[in-house]
Amino acid sequence: xxxxxxxxxxxxxxxxxAAPAAAAARPQAGPRAGEEAAAPRREGRAAGQAGRARRPRxxxxxxxxxxxxxxxxxxxxxxxxxxxxxxxxxxxxxxxxDTFTLSLVSHFTLGNYDxxxxxxxxxxxxxxxxxxxxxxxxxxxxxxATTGYALSRFRFPGMRPLMWTLLITQMFPMAVLIVPLYNxxxxxxxxxxxxxxxxxxxxxxxxxxAWMMKGFFDTIPVSIDESGRVDGLSPFGTxxxxxxxxxxxxxxxxxxxxxxxxxxxxxxxxxFMTGEKHLTLAGGLQTFVNxxxxxxxxxxxxxxxxxxxxxxxxxxxxxxxxxxxTAGAVKT
Amino acid sequence: xxxxxNSLPGAVRTAEPRAxxxxxxxxxxxLRHRLATYWYAWAMVAPVVAVIAAIVGWPLxxxxxxxxxxxxxxxxxxxxxxxxxxxSYEFVGLDNYRAILRxxxxxxxxxxxxxxxxxxxxxxxxxGLGLAVLLNRTFRGRAVYRMVLVLPWAIPAFVSVFxxxxxxxxxxxxxxxxxxxxxxxxxxxxxxxxxxxAAVVAVNVWLGVPxxxxxxxxxxxxxxxxxxxxxEVDGASPWQRFRYVTLPGVRPVAMTVVLLSTIWTFNMFxxxxxxxxxxxxxxxxxxxxxxxxxxxxxSPRDFANSAAWGVLILLLLVLFAIAYRRALRRQGEVW
Numbered sequence: 001x002x003x004x005x006x007x008x009x010x011x012x013x014x015x016x017x018a019a020p021a022a023a024a025a026r027p028q029a030g031p032r033a034g035e036e037a038a039a040p041r042r043e044g045r046a047a048g049q050a051g052r053a054r055r056p057r058x059x060x061x062x063x064x065x066x067x068x069x070x071x072x073x074x075x076x077x078x079x080x081x082x083x084x085x086x087x088x089x090x091x092x093x094x095x096x097x098d099t100f101t102l103s104l105v106s107h108f109t110l111g112n113y114d115x116x117x118x119x120x121x122x123x124x125x126x127x128x129x130x131x132x133x134x135x136x137x138x139x140x141x142x143x144x145a146t147t148g149y150a151l152s153r154f155r156f157p158g159m160r161p162l163m164w165t166l167l168i169t170q171m172f173p174m175a176v177l178i179v180p181l182y183n184x185x186x187x188x189x190x191x192x193x194x195x196x197x198x199x200x201x202x203x204x205x206x207x208x209x210a211w212m213m214k215g216f217f218d219t220i221p222v223s224i225d226e227s228g229r230v231d232g233l234s235p236f237g238t239x240x241x242x243x244x245x246x247x248x249x250x251x252x253x254x255x256x257x258x259x260x261x262x263x264x265x266x267x268x269x270x271x272f273m274t275g276e277k278h279l280t281l282a283g284g285l286q287t288f289v290n291x292x293x294x295x296x297x298x299x300x301x302x303x304x305x306x307x308x309x310x311x312x313x314x315x316x317x318x319x320x321x322x323x324x325x326t327a328g329a330v331k332t
Numbered sequence: 333x334x335x336x337x338n339s340l341p342g343a344v345r346t347a348e349p350r351a352x353x354x355x356x357x358x359x360x361x362x363l364r365h366r367l368a369t370y371w372y373a374w375a376m377v378a379p380v381v382a383v384i385a386a387i388v389g390w391p392l393x394x395x396x397x398x399x400x401x402x403x404x405x406x407x408x409x410x411x412x413x414x415x416x417x418x419x420s421y422e423f424v425g426l427d428n429y430r431a432i433l434r435x436x437x438x439x440x441x442x443x444x445x446x447x448x449x450x451x452x453x454x455x456x457x458x459x460g461l462g463l464a465v466l467l468n469r470t471f472r473g474r475a476v477y478r479m480v481l482v483l484p485w486a487i488p489a490f491v492s493v494f495x496x497x498x499x500x501x502x503x504x505x506x507x508x509x510x511x512x513x514x515x516x517x518x519x520x521x522x523x524x525x526x527x528x529x530a531a532v533v534a535v536n537v538w539l540g541v542p543x544x545x546x547x548x549x550x551x552x553x554x555x556x557x558x559x560x561x562x563x564e565v566d567g568a569s570p571w572q573r574f575r576y577v578t579l580p581g582v583r584p585v586a587m588t589v590v591l592l593s594t595i596w597t598f599n600m601f602x603x604x605x606x607x608x609x610x611x612x613x614x615x616x617x618x619x620x621x622x623x624x625x626x627x628x629x630x631s632p633r634d635f636a637n638s639a640a641w642g643v644l645i646l647l648l649l650v651l652f653a654i655a656y657r658r659a660l661r662r663q664g665e666v667w
Contacts, residue, residue, distance in 0.1 A: 062469075067471070070466055070471065071471075071473075074466055074477045077463055077481060078481055081480055082480055084492060084495040084496055085487050087506065088491070091498070100501070100506070100509070102509055143379040144380065146380075147376060147379070150376035151377070154370070154376075156370040156373035156374065162377060165384060169384060171649055172646070173599040173649065174601060174620070175619070175623040175624060175638075175642040175645050176643065177387075177388065177392065177642070178628075179395060179398060179627045179635050179638045180395035182635075183403075184391060186411075189411065199387055202387065203387045206380055234372075235373075236372065260488075263488055264488035266489075266602040266606065267605070270605075271627075271628045282490050282602075285490060285494060286606070289497070296501075299498075300498070303494055306488060306491055307491045310488050314486035
């Protein structure tokens with residue numbers, strides 16, 4: 001019941017292009033803009049109040065105090081948002097002895113990175129993560145695209161139960177599935193194999209992606225399918241050759257979602273993968289700081305290396321994300 | 333055969349409203365006909381159905397079964413070298429549930445989970461809405477602020493949690509160093525139950541605000557400007573505009589993101605697991621981390637109890653979703 005709306009929260013950024021533009025345009029646009037600019041602002045407090053009662057300040061206009069308050073609040077918020085990752089980055093260039101110093105730069109060194117890359121299993125973990133995430137993304141996007149297309153275009157027996165199942169699966173806490181999955185994996189000897197994680201991550205990604213792709217396909221005119229059918233394409237041919245290429249933004253969004261989810265998953269990865277060679281990054285990062293070791297300096301370097309790909313993907317996908325989520329959210 | 337005309341193979345959905353569901357087919361001829369009609373649709377959804385059945389349906393059934401047994405590390409089926417040891421756990425009925433519900437620990441966990449969920453969601457929502465209102469204006473540097481404020485979303489949560497753990501470090505973390513410079517005693521951020529709870533909530537809010545911010549910003553921007561103009565013409569004060577135009581305008585999106593955020597927070601695993609490991613002495617363990625701890629951290633691993641916790645968690649979520657839906661229905665929202 002919530003899936004349909006899940007796309008919605010992000011939908012609004014759709015308007016973001018239009019709305020702020022409109023808001024920005026207004027102050028200059030109105031014929032009253034000129035008269036308003038100088039007149040009431042300078043008057044005494046009482047007069048100002050009276051003036052405001054008649055014609056309140058328009059949106060987008062502030063007194064200097066409000067302006068300072070606005071920027072101050074946002075600066076504080078921005079500082080809080082940036083500081084932890086920034087400090088991670090700063091610390092990663094400090095030697096072990098200076099890890100907890102307060103200065104921004106002290107004895108700048110790349111030694112932590114050198115050690116992490118060459119003297120730990122970091123690259124193995126990185127490879128494991130990339131393998132798992134790529135497989136999950138490709139498989140997940142592909143099968144959720146076909147499902148989304150079927151849900152969007154065909155009416156078939158079992159359709160409504162399937163949609164409900166997808167919705168409910170989305171809500172499932174990992175705590176319900178992790179124990180039985182662990183036992184099944186152990187029975188079929190799949191523990192410590194990437195395939196175990198790929199299969200598990202599909203359950204996290206596919207329900208959401210299928211809903212999302214359904215939303216996308218809903219926005220693609222049915223007449224395109226019809227013309228394809230008239231020209232003699234099979235339903236699969238229509239899907240593969242005509243509709244899928246048009247849904248590329250949707251594929252980007254679902255792919256992005258799957259990538260980010262799988263890259264940051266901790267619980268299954270920690271439970272299913274043991275032994276230094278098999279860890280993914282989420283497990284690997286934990287090995288630097290635990291009961292036995294306190295290698296904060298190495299942890300920071302590894303953390304930065306882990307965050308970079310995710311941040312790049314996020315930054316790249318952000319543009320697609322807004323357009324994509326919006327398209328997916330439009331109801332027909 | 334009437335609907336056969338409508339549902340020619342490959343007939344694409346048209347704009348007309350959904351037709352009533354066809355009467356259930358019984359005769360074998362009808363079945364073959366339906367197979368011929370729908371096989372491509374079924375083929376397209378088959379992979380997803382297979383995945384869900386195999387990795388969600390089957391484990392769910394097994395999980396419920398395991399929760400009714402006394403399975404633990406020592407008696408489940410396992411491999412030692414090439415030898416396979418058969419499972420030897422036994423069916424014990426509802427004993428696990430009875431034990432859990434009688435134990436005071438369950439109610440402690442439930443209470444803390446509720447407090448954790450409510451405080452995280454409330455703080456995240458209020459902060460997100462507040463920042464969105466601030467950002468929903470025109471001023472210099474708006475895009476930069478927005479980008480910076482979304483940054484916590486772009487970084488994998490487990491990385492950020494480690495960053496916070498470093499800041500919270502009791503002996504030499506930067507927070508305590510700054511406090512000591514200011515002449516204040518060091519705060520035991522992660523080793524005192526109350527402070528640890530505050531710390532995990534703070535980190536989770538930090539992680540959750542960007543999503544709220546983007547969602548609420550979108551909601552704000554979808555409010556038609558005419559409504560504000562009308563309010564201004566009527567002489568509404570800024571507060572009145574916020575109260576009577578903004579809040580009703582963002583309500584639909586807010587309801588959705590609050591529901592989502594509640595479910596995510598309730599199920600939030602990495603923050604608590606990585607920041608405090610549920611400590612000190614289990615003080616910050618919510619139900620999800622408790623279930624995980626029973627099965628994968630404590631020794632011997634207690635699979636049966638963990639599965640029982642999992643089932644209880646699922647039941648709570650289902651109850652919550654039903655109640656939420658009821659509440660929405662009563663207020664006239666249909667979905």
